[in-house]
Amino acid sequence: MLxxxxxxxxxxxxxxxxGQLLTAEQVKKVNDRIDELMWSEGENAGAExxxxxxxxxxxxxxADRLANLxxxxxxxxxxxxxxxxxxxxxxxxxxxxxxxxxNYRAAKPNQGLQKLHVDWKNxxxxxxxxxxxxxxxxxxxxxxxxxxxxxxxxxxxSTLPDEVMADPYDKHPDEIRIxxxxxxxxxxxxxxxxxxxxxQTDRVRRSIHSYFCSREQPQQIDQRKxxxxxxxxxxxxxxxxxxxx
Numbered sequence: 001m002l003x004x005x006x007x008x009x010x011x012x013x014x015x016x017x018x019g020q021l022l023t024a025e026q027v028k029k030v031n032d033r034i035d036e037l038m039w040s041e042g043e044n045a046g047a048e049x050x051x052x053x054x055x056x057x058x059x060x061x062x063a064d065r066l067a068n069l070x071x072x073x074x075x076x077x078x079x080x081x082x083x084x085x086x087x088x089x090x091x092x093x094x095x096x097x098x099x100x101x102x103n104y105r106a107a108k109p110n111q112g113l114q115k116l117h118v119d120w121k122n123x124x125x126x127x128x129x130x131x132x133x134x135x136x137x138x139x140x141x142x143x144x145x146x147x148x149x150x151x152x153x154x155x156x157x158s159t160l161p162d163e164v165m166a167d168p169y170d171k172h173p174d175e176i177r178i179x180x181x182x183x184x185x186x187x188x189x190x191x192x193x194x195x196x197x198x199x200q201t202d203r204v205r206r207s208i209h210s211y212f213c214s215r216e217q218p219q220q221i222d223q224r225k226x227x228x229x230x231x232x233x234x235x236x237x238x239x240x241x242x243x244x245x
Contacts, residue, residue: 001087014155014192022183062111066104079210088187092132096215098244106204107146113198115168116161119190131190138206146199148178154193
């Protein structure tokens with residue numbers, strides 16, 4: 001599902017633009033469902049994150065969050081089963097991978113800045129990558145609305161941002177921004193330096209992250225704990241394998 005050139009780019013630079021995998025109609029339906037969940041869950045939105053000991057920052061003041069989307073509607077199935085996404089994950093992690101979490105993040109107006117970070121506790125030895133993410137754009141990502149920044153090739157470094165930058169919140173001279181229309185999907189090796197930027201607009205900037213880990217690692221959201229009978233039956237054997245349930 002990925003060309004040789006795409007796999008080589010992902011390997012070299014640590015990220016890959018998969019293009020628009022969702023239509024405008026699909027994006028609207030997802031956002032409508034997100035709105036329903038934000039309203040129904042209210043102050044408890046994203047509560048599953050706080051229950052996990054494998055998420056370092058379950059609460060983020062500058063962003064709206066939702067978690068456990070696997071069990072909140074079939075509309076979210078595509079986010080962890082799309083063949084091109086899984087091909088990208090496999091290119092980074094190998095065949096032995098599983099979904100770690102499926103979460104929503106929306107940078108609030110005038111907020112959303114994150115320090116450059118990696119999603120692993122230390123650097124990588126011998127290209128043995130443990131985590132890989134995909135970000136699904138539910139709004140156009142622009143230069144002003146809190147789009148994600150990435151430092152290309154940083155997944156191969158032997159240092160972390162906190163170790164070498166005076167302030168990891170600062171702009172890195174080599175960083176690039178994910179600028180693309182709604183419906184687009186980007187894979188990025190989660191060992192690459194990355195982070196959200198400040199949303200300088202008056203509207204939230206929405207996205208969904210389908211985050212994967214190597215098979216032997218604990219999941220951010222324990223899928224076996226939360227899986228419902230309806231979800232298990234709906235997603236079939238392949239889906240259950242991806243969730244490791």
